[in-house]
Amino acid sequence: MQPPRVVLVTGASRFPGGFLVARLAQKPGVERVIAVDSVSPSKDMMRRMGRAEFVRADIRNPVIGKVIRxxxxxxxxxxxxxxxxxxxGSRAAMKDMNVIGAMQLFAVCQKAPxxxxxxxxxxxxxxxGSPEDPAKFTEEMSARRPPQGAWARDCIEIESYARGLGRRRPDIAVSILRLAPLMGPRLHGWVARYLSSxxxxxxxxxxARLQLLHEEDALGALERAxxxxxxxxxxxxxxxVVMLSQAIRRAGRVEVPMPFALFRSVGRALTGSQMRSFTREQLDYFHYGCGLDTARMHADLGLEPRWTTCEALDDFVRGVGLTPMIRTSWVDRAESAALALVGAETRAG
Structure with missing residues (x-):
């Protein structure tokens, strides 16, 4: 496969699209980088993009075909x-942006020689997410139960259109990256918001067993692909992986266990604005978690992430300056008192 000469990246005003554009623009082998989004990037993002060309366009609009051709x-x-x-907007607007947008973009790709x-x-x-999930999903596996969340259903449908493109145009190499939840000091994604409360x-x-992906490794994976x-x-x-209880402790937060029925209501009330915008699949993630088999990532994609799940979490905690809600000195004193009590009871027995 020849290295790319002219690359077009959609979603260039957001992460990871904009930061990927910035990386590609620094590669001398790439002649042109075209950044596309329906909204303009921030001034800081435009500076990061360097020599890349920004085109304000909606991928559902025929103008995207003119740009590619x-x-x-x-x-x-x-x-x-x-x-x-x-x-x-609404759920219908989201599906139109995601599914219809991808379908039309891939249709343009199919026609572009x-x-x-x-x-x-x-x-x-x-x-x-379900109680029947395996410890690790391989790429050949599918959900044990049909996902209820809109984002998950959209991703499944978009992937099917991408695979359809590969079947209709075997000369087009289609790479699909199923990214774990992103974590890092710059990107305050939904897992980060949850642990910030x-x-x-x-x-x-x-x-839940959490497997995370550092924001820089996400960019590295997209760049390599x-x-x-x-x-x-x-x-x-x-x-x-990191257990949810461990992640909460590493972030210095206070854990409040509750029944799942209350998790969706009382849990959202406790965290203020942090959980109110969470989708169905995001709430399910904190119920069941999700483990991924990454053997193919290592062997075929040739990617060796720089950060483990725990290191990505710790880098986020350091980067945003989370301070423990319970001082470690208090915990140390409590542990010392407990050990002394156990020792006294042992000697007395």
Whole structure:
């Protein structure tokens, strides 16, 4: 596979699209980088993009076809899907942006003779969440129960359109990256927001297994898939897992266990604005978690994440300056008192 010459990236005003554009613009082998979004990037993002060209366009609009054909784009990175409906929109508007937008973008790619590679940013949300989940999902597996969340359903449908493109145009290498929840000091994603609340609700009798991906490793995976990566579907996550209870302690938060029925209502009330915007699949994630088999990421994509799951979490905690709600000195004194009490009882017995 020849390295890309002209790359078009959708979702360029947000993470990770904009930061990927900035990385690609610094690669001398890439002649042109075209950043596309329906909203303009911030001034800081525009500076980061350097020599990249920004085009304000909606991928549902025929103008995107003119851009791809006119610039003779050979590589398209689709990173424009949104996990939540726009503030002034609805579920129907979200599906139109995500599913219809992807369908029309891939239709343009199918008709463009210069396109040779398509990279899709997907998510581990496609695996859903249920008590029947395996310890680790491989790329060949599907959700044990049909996901109820809109974001997960959109990702599944978008992936099907991407695979359809690969079947109709075998000369186009289609790479699908199923990213674990992102974590890092710059990106305050939904797991980060959850762990930022002083009081963190959890579910009685559950301790979800979390597998996270550092924001820099997410960019590294997208860059590798764009420049040298093979076709295929890849789980992308940091090595190792962290239990939800451990993550809450590492973030210095106070855990409040409660029944799942109250988790959706009382839990949201306890965290203020942190959980109010969470989607169905995001709430389910803290119920069941999700483990990913990343053997294919290592062997075929050739990606070795720099941060493990725990290191990504710790980097976020340091980066945003979270301070423990309970001082470690208090915990140390309590532990010392407990050990002294146990020792006294042992000697007395």
């Amino acid at each position: 006119g610039a003779e784009v050979d590589t398209v990175v689709h990173a424009a899907t949104v996990a939540q409906a726009p503030k002034s 210069t396109v040779r590679k398509v990279v899709l940013r997907s998510a581990s949300a496609v695996y859903g 002083p009081i963190v609700p959890s579910i009685v009798g559950r301790d 764009t420049t040298t990566g093979p076709a295929g579907t890849f789980n992308v996550a940091g090595d190792g």
